[in-house]
Amino acid sequence: MISKKEIREYLTGIAFVLPAMIFLILFVAYPVIQSLVLSFFKWRGVGPWKFVGFDNYIKMFTRDRYFFGAFKNTIIFTILMMSGEMTLGFIYALLIDLGIRGWKVYRFIFFLPVTLSQVAISLLWVKIFQQEGLVNALFGALHLEQFQHIWLGDAKFAMWCLIFVSWWQWGGWHMIFFLAGMQAIDPQIYEQAKVDGASTLRRVFSITIPLLKNVVFILIILCLIQGFKMFDLVYIMTTGGPAAATEVLGTQIYQHAFDVSKYGYASVLAVLMVAASLIVTIFYVRVSGYGQEALGE
Amino acid sequence: MRRFKKNDLGGLLSNTVIQAALLLWVIVQMYPIFWLFMSSFKPSNLVRARIFDLPKSFYFGNYNFAKFNEEGITILIYLKNSAIVTGVSLVILMITSVLAAYGIAKLKVPGKNILIVILLALIGIPVHALMVPIFYFFVHLDMINTYWSLIFPYIAFNIPFAVVVLQTFFRQFPNEFIEAARIDGCGNLRTFLTIVIPVSLGPISSVCVVSFLGIWNEFLFSLVMMRNNAVKTLPVGLMGFKGRYVVEWGPMMAALVIAIIPTIVFYIIFNRSLLKGISAGAIKG
Numbered sequence: 001m002i003s004k005k006e007i008r009e010y011l012t013g014i015a016f017v018l019p020a021m022i023f024l025i026l027f028v029a030y031p032v033i034q035s036l037v038l039s040f041f042k043w044r045g046v047g048p049w050k051f052v053g054f055d056n057y058i059k060m061f062t063r064d065r066y067f068f069g070a071f072k073n074t075i076i077f078t079i080l081m082m083s084g085e086m087t088l089g090f091i092y093a094l095l096i097d098l099g100i101r102g103w104k105v106y107r108f109i110f111f112l113p114v115t116l117s118q119v120a121i122s123l124l125w126v127k128i129f130q131q132e133g134l135v136n137a138l139f140g141a142l143h144l145e146q147f148q149h150i151w152l153g154d155a156k157f158a159m160w161c162l163i164f165v166s167w168w169q170w171g172g173w174h175m176i177f178f179l180a181g182m183q184a185i186d187p188q189i190y191e192q193a194k195v196d197g198a199s200t201l202r203r204v205f206s207i208t209i210p211l212l213k214n215v216v217f218i219l220i221i222l223c224l225i226q227g228f229k230m231f232d233l234v235y236i237m238t239t240g241g242p243a244a245a246t247e248v249l250g251t252q253i254y255q256h257a258f259d260v261s262k263y264g265y266a267s268v269l270a271v272l273m274v275a276a277s278l279i280v281t282i283f284y285v286r287v288s289g290y291g292q293e294a295l296g297e
Numbered sequence: 298m299r300r301f302k303k304n305d306l307g308g309l310l311s312n313t314v315i316q317a318a319l320l321l322w323v324i325v326q327m328y329p330i331f332w333l334f335m336s337s338f339k340p341s342n343l344v345r346a347r348i349f350d351l352p353k354s355f356y357f358g359n360y361n362f363a364k365f366n367e368e369g370i371t372i373l374i375y376l377k378n379s380a381i382v383t384g385v386s387l388v389i390l391m392i393t394s395v396l397a398a399y400g401i402a403k404l405k406v407p408g409k410n411i412l413i414v415i416l417l418a419l420i421g422i423p424v425h426a427l428m429v430p431i432f433y434f435f436v437h438l439d440m441i442n443t444y445w446s447l448i449f450p451y452i453a454f455n456i457p458f459a460v461v462v463l464q465t466f467f468r469q470f471p472n473e474f475i476e477a478a479r480i481d482g483c484g485n486l487r488t489f490l491t492i493v494i495p496v497s498l499g500p501i502s503s504v505c506v507v508s509f510l511g512i513w514n515e516f517l518f519s520l521v522m523m524r525n526n527a528v529k530t531l532p533v534g535l536m537g538f539k540g541r542y543v544v545e546w547g548p549m550m551a552a553l554v555i556a557i558i559p560t561i562v563f564y565i566i567f568n569r570s571l572l573k574g575i576s577a578g579a580i581k582g
Contacts, residue, residue, distance in 0.1 A: 168325070
């Protein structure tokens with residue numbers, strides 16, 4: 001039997017949790033379910049929904065070459081952006097952890113771009129890569145005219161430009177995670193290695209890097225999740241162009257939904273994105289034990 | 298955070314090549330922002346023609362808001378809209394998340410474990426996938442182009458992160474204090490407000506700072522919901538410069554400066570809470 005007191009306690013608990021739950025139900029759970037339902041219908045924003053079964057899925061997987069391009073680009077972007085950002089973040093963190101002179105200044109500088117609006121950053125870099133922009137002016141000043149290009153208008157370079165901006169902006173974000181990991185390493189391990197005569201470089205490779213395995217794992221997962229969502233940078237700098245060379249899933253979903261009003265078709269992408277991110281997140285929670293203590297083992 | 302070791306670089310940085318590479322990279326990292334500020338104080342014709350030169354004198358013509366307004370780019374209104382949307386979202390977000398986190402950590406809630414699993418799973422949810430249903434939700438309520446059409450979704454998207462991080466903290470709060478307050482006759486809410494909140498301001502502000510940046514800089518939903526110039530937030534408003542001012546670069550540089558100054562100031566003030574909040578949540582803002 002549940003006593004009256006227990007009921008009161010449960011009601012109090014529910015009252016604390018309820019406001020947050022209402023937001024999640026209305027603006028997360030309900031939209032996810034509606035996207036799932038809508039993906040089986042044809043709907044152009046007005047009129048009744050027309051049930052089409054798996055047609056949207058079949059069409060996307062068999063006939064939509066933009067989908068495959070966007071899918072491939074999303075993977076390439078995610079891997080290349082991640083590896084560069086992570087390498088930079090690691091180097092930043094290592095230099096700071098080793099106590100380089102002025103480390104506070106470096107930490108400030110490297111993290112600064114992370115805090116800035118992606119839109120402002122993207123618009124700024126559009127100007128930098130423009131024909132008369134900073135990059136071409138630099139090559140001009142160095143008399144290296146053969147390297148001048150219309151960077152964002154050339155399918156060969158556009159993707160690398162976006163990747164570079166991402167490295168430039170997000171390296172500092174990775175730095176914070178690596179720093180936290182390095183700070184958690186017991187200094188005595190380093191002292192012992194020093195006594196044993198290991199050089200700084202040796203200590204980095206045989207102590208620091210192996211002990212940062214978990215940080216790298218966390219970062220890879222977070223980058224995968226971020227990768228599915230990529231939108232702002234691409235939309236503003238190239239809008240997926242030139243000739244769909246930088247099209248990603250995020251820009252595709254926006255285009256299907258708000259440029260051509262194919263809401264059912266766009267929902268297929270929505271469902272795929274949610275599924276992918278849930279799989280990655282669940283994998284992450286299981287393997288890392290993140291939030292595990294909250295579950296009381 | 299433990300103090301950093303002093304000068305433990307050993308043979309690593311004695312190499313001049315590495316030092317030079319680091320210096321070069323710092324320049325690459327900082328120059329675009331420096332160039333942005335510098336160019337905003339130069340007349341447009343000099344921004345491109347003398348692209349590397351420092352401004353000879355400070356030219357404020359680019360910061361002419363009346364001119365922006367004529368062009369249909371109302372920077373000050375965008376700033377106001379961003380401030381309202383971010384401010385209201387943050388207040389409601391923090392109230393609901395702090396309450397929910399405490400409830401999960403310390404009170405009896407049915408299905409608590411399932412709730413935590415759901416919150417964890419939702420941290421990474423791609424918001425693009427929610428765009429169409431939420432857009433039509435507000436279309437049906439005739440609420441497109443209202444602040445609420447952004448505020449409600451922003452609160453919802455940030456709740457999972459905030460609740461997960463805060464509840465981890467509340468869990469460590471000793472039960473004895475809560476019991477003692479209860480014996481003294483405090484109700485749950487009163488205990489929470491007078492005993493728990495005052496010692497939790499650190500983590501609360503960390504979560505608040507991380508959420509602030511996410512909401513202030515959010516672009517996609519704002520692009521979808523705010524079709525009317527009078528209600529656009531700053532990131533969407535800035536898009537008005539895209540494809541415009543092909544020749545005249547100065548005004549756009551000035552607008553970008555105005556757009557990034559609030560977050561730079563914010564970063565300088567809340568540096569510590571921000572870095573803590575990010576590593577605590579293990580989530581990209």
